[in-house]
Amino acid sequence: MMRKGKQDHTPKPVGLKDLARYLGLSTATISTVLSGAPAAGEIPAATRERIMAAAEKFKYRPNALARSLRGMRSHTVGVLVPEISEYGALVLGAVGDYLLSKGYFFFVATHRRKPELLDEYPQLMRQRSVEGFIVIETVLEKPLPLPTVVISGHRSHPGVTNIVLNHDHAAHLALEHLVQLGHERIAFIKGHPYSPDAETRWNSIERAAESLGVAIREELVVQLESDTFSPYVGYPLVRRLLQRTRDFTALFAYHDLSAIGALRALRDCGLRVPEDVSVIGFDDINSAAFQIPSLTTVRQPLDKMGALAGEILLQRIQGGADPVEVTVDPELVVRESTAPARRRIEIPAKLETVVGT
Amino acid sequence: MMRKGKQDHTPKPVGLKDLARYLGLSTATISTVLSGAPAAGEIPAATRERIMAAAEKFKYRPNALARSLRGMRSHTVGVLVPEISEYGALVLGAVGDYLLSKGYFFFVATHRRKPELLDEYPQLMRQRSVEGFIVIETVLEKPLPLPTVVISGHRSHPGVTNIVLNHDHAAHLALEHLVQLGHERIAFIKGHPYSPDAETRWNSIERAAESLGVAIREELVVQLESDTFSPYVGYPLVRRLLQRTRDFTALFAYHDLSAIGALRALRDCGLRVPEDVSVIGFDDINSAAFQIPSLTTVRQPLDKMGALAGEILLQRIQGGADPVEVTVDPELVVRESTAPARRRIEIPAKLETVVGT
């Protein structure tokens, strides 16, 4: 079914001039009153009310473009995100709610990790007069030309505020949990080389491991490569790991996403979680709780981080405080995918196959 | 750590006037050339190149606000979405990619299903001169004052284009699959009363059921109520259902989300999927494939729907074709959560309890 052509073009919206003509006043006066400028105090209440009433009557809506052009304040910020994953969605939602509540709108651009897009979008946004940037899960090669708040970015630049998780704390929470359950041989999934969090978190894990007396064994560490943002990221990796060795009782994944893929890979290889292998994830995305078994994980307060990013950015835009780094704390969420380590069975080599079946 | 005050304010960007002064030309000429207006043909190549070179040299970037104000074209659209769920994220990503590729930017607002926000945001967006709206998964009470494309909205309004799944086809695919596996007693999770898709889909299910000779039993139908967008939506519902009766061999959920919750509820009640109960979802969100068991589902081509919405909206903005409804086709994705129905065990009533244990 089809309609033809353009429908009735919206009737030209009423502007300040129309009101001025109607009221027999100048646009200056009306603008002063309606925009609540301080000078509005000099206008007698009677006139003010006349103006209000007329504005109401004709449903006057100020044109934001003109206002921004004149005032050099656009009340708009740009949000840069690699893609809208479940992680990104949570942060984006929180950022958006905060900004909207403060009268700011925002442009979103997904740069898909392409350097040329990551270059271009901020430029385009600046042409559109955004007042600042929020950058999610993205490595910034150089600082942007406006106030910027980066979530999980991990790169110091002059003029950008980083919001980061306390990874030392996070790594410690997770490993401590495993150690308390008696795990000693722990496998790890490291993050993608391009993931800003990956390196930081890995360093934290190394530190935590050392302080807890856990050995990190080369042969039990695998690294994410593939670029999809489905749980499939973890799957082939863990399959390959299991082909090499099954000599571990716990797996600490980079992600909930990769942990979920790992769950599946373990099961497909005949291993039970958590009886044979404990799995712990990271992030606490919505679906983590609804895996079978439900996923033990380290929660990042993504909503808080998003709201915080919005708050700090607006502060900075208004020329306020200008923190270089803000740290938020993780939380360990224990569910079903972790359990006491299976007893290390000391078996004479010749019996091993028997027990293995 | 803190820095003080506002840092070096971005140096005033160069404008047309600056170029004009530098080149000894008028802003009119420069604008004509740089914006590629048809009249640029009248300017000799030598001058054109001089202008280009200067623009390049001073990194001239036209101010989009001024351009929009003058030209009454903002190259911006507004996107309205209840919240950024996994469903919304996929659509939003696709919409965004399409729009960005065509030089459009977009504002996103999450109305959280609050009527007052749903009223207010379109107004605010119009003040910001958006040229049209894309509305996702939202019931529109009245048409918006600009070209509008609605995804999964199901409400006819003059001037709005609906993009909808072929629900008849979808319902038929799903039920046919179950019937072919021998299922006769099928439980259903109906959508929330406020979900635009819910009613349409339910009607389709009724039609499909009739044409396939499947009886829909009142006592096997439950309806979503809660408003979270985690898989938890399905959980308590299915628990309650199971308390009433276990006399069904398959469950057709409204959602993948609710299906995932159902998986968990079934397992918690000691039922195996798919051996005891087959489960089929809807949407095919990313995590559907990575449940254990992986979820059989009816896929909605969300990315396609998003891109389509963008495409149609831009067409309409340019005064082009104006379809009232566009239908896209679902696809059945068979995974592990469905299997042949367990044999109906004909039991004398007196033995029932025994068998039940």
Added chain:
DNA sequence: CCTGACTACTGAAACGTTTCGGCCGTGCGG
């Protein structure tokens, strides 16, 4: 030498606000 056509531009208005300096009229003190 005048006319007209063409080339290569320019001037200025317009888009819808905000804002600052100024202006007019009234009332009061002197």
Added chain:
DNA sequence: CCGCACGGCCGAAACGTTTCAGTAGTCAGG
């Protein structure tokens, strides 16, 4: 009756573009 202060409002510029109607200058044709 004059001057001044003040209340109440207005004019116009400015924000950075686009675009339309010109207009100087050149050149060919008559």
